[in-house]
Amino acid sequence: MSNWERKALNFINQTGRWDKDKHISSFLAFSISLVKSLTSADIALQLEFEDEDTAKVKCASPVHLNGIVLNPDPIKKLLYAQGFKIIYWSKIPPPKENALSGILQALSSAVIIPVNTTPNNSLMILGWSAPQTFMPEFQECIETISLRLKEILLQSEQQLYFQRIAARFSAILHTIPHAMVFINNDGFSGWINQEGATLLGLSGPGEQLPAILSDAMTQLRNSATNSEDIYREAVQLFSSPENSITNWRWQMENKTLKVSCFPVNTQQISGRLWIFE
Template sequence: MVNWERKALNFINQTGRWDKDKHISSFLAFSIALVKNLLEADIALQLEFEDEHTARVKNASPVQLDEMVIDSAPVKKLLYSHGFKTIYWHEIAATETAFEGLLGHAVTAVIIPINTSPDNSVIVVGWNKPQAFDAGFQECIETIRLRLKEILMQSQQQLYFQRVAMRFAAILHTIPHALVFINNDGFSGWVNQEAATLLQLSGPGEQLPAIISEAMTQLRNKTTNTTDIYKEAVRLFTSPENAICNWIWEMETPETPTLKVSCLPITTQQVTGRLWIFEQ
């Protein structure tokens, strides 16, 4: 007797380890292969809706179905008729045209909507012999569906924030001033290209605060008004505003002009630290 509860837990455990250890972009391909293996199915694939009339096969097993394109309208009509709930086909009708031959020799199938919107995708799993869709099996499928939806939502959020981060990083790297951010957690810091050049760091982007602080100390040691800078630093770190603007660092090296330095506190729900701005 098949232990469907154990298979569902197996799916959760394996996708949980993948979620932590590997890149989210390959999660769905791994998950569909895992579903096929756990359910002992003959075919498994993702059908992604690209637009109102087009659906494309992704992450298919067998792989020769990958990138196949079909009309999405009949599939969406089928999903609407079932209220976007999981569809259990105990017997695939010979007249069924929604999947236009994608199911091959399968005689039974399960259609699993990943999202509740027709603009996303479904997972299709098929068997070449009759499959009993008892209560245990359906509970297993529902657990798998919820887990897939959870991870895909996380991946969409992660990819969105990655795109936002890349966009703002590109903007900050083009600003002519040297920008340095040091997080109060003591573990993270960031510099743009100008700051990396000024502080002679390995490159822009994430840097350890200890490395940034040492580089800033080395820069300060190259000034001719070190005593004044020290006095201003004491005032900075003891003032209620915890900020300073137009702080002059007179550089002794001819290749580096006088620097106008600002230090501003950054406090949000997600981030707390200091932003340093060096203007030449």
């Protein structure tokens, strides 16, 4: 294994231990610092396209480069001309031909790595004072690092997206005026909304073990004045996993619950949804 292969593997290993619950900007700062160390670059930074008129330096080492603002138009033209591939400048072009001259002063060589982030796209830029040759082994290392960055960023974006979706639907389900209970057939997972937790006398809404939910619903059923009728209906309901029931009356001492139970079967989950009105 070559030295550059080891460095690429080092980057993969260290980013593999990254806690994806942290903000994505922190991951980029961590990655930029790591790449700078692995490649012995003299500068390393993120250049973020904040809007149509602003490209700003962030996560820079040395830190005095942070906050520098560049015109994004010529930089985007450079990226388009290169097909958004990694750019290797063994010799940095003169200022008149170099859209990045404002941050690459007194440097001999540079590497520009396009990075897709949300909501704004960025570049990771590495620079060296001494001339670099960028041999194929080095370029393979940088390509591997770039692929790993894309992988982690995509995973983080997907996780944030699903967290937002989960929070949105959780908020909706907790405000529904009916008690809702879902019990997964895997025997390990279940969920209840706020009205359901109140009805069943549980500590709070959210994830609950199916055994806890089943025991609480059994206690509720046993407290009904028509518990024997409920039991007979339940035998019919559970005789087939595809069976469902609506307008099922559970007569309590001071109220009547209208109960529905539906099978839920998708590629991801299989169980039953209970609704108490």
